[in-house]
Amino acid sequence: MEDRLFDSDPRDFALSLVEEGMVSADHLLLCAVKYMSHDDVRDMLDCNELSPRFEEEESDD
Numbered sequence: 333m334e335d336r337l338f339d340s341d342p343r344d345f346a347l348s349l350v351e352e353g354m355v356s357a358d359h360l361l362l363c364a365v366k367y368m369s370h371d372d373v374r375d376m377l378d379c380n381e382l383s384p385r386f387e388e389e390e391s392d393d
Contacts, residue, residue, distance in 0.1 A: 338345045346364075349355045355363075365373060377383040 334345065334348075337348065346360060350357050350360055368376070374383065378385070
């Protein structure tokens with residue numbers, strides 16, 4: 333069954349590795365970020381509103 337999930341929905345397969353305790357979330361994150369290009373990482377951060385352009389500007393008031 334896991335082979336089918338890997339083939340049909342690799343994202344769910346990867347998340348299931350964490351849910352089943354096969355790898356930690358930190359390890360899966362590290363694997364994903366190392367695999368992605370710099371542009372992929374920038375885009376992912378921006379799409380999830382985690383890039384610096386979404387930081388609130390501090391006011392001097």
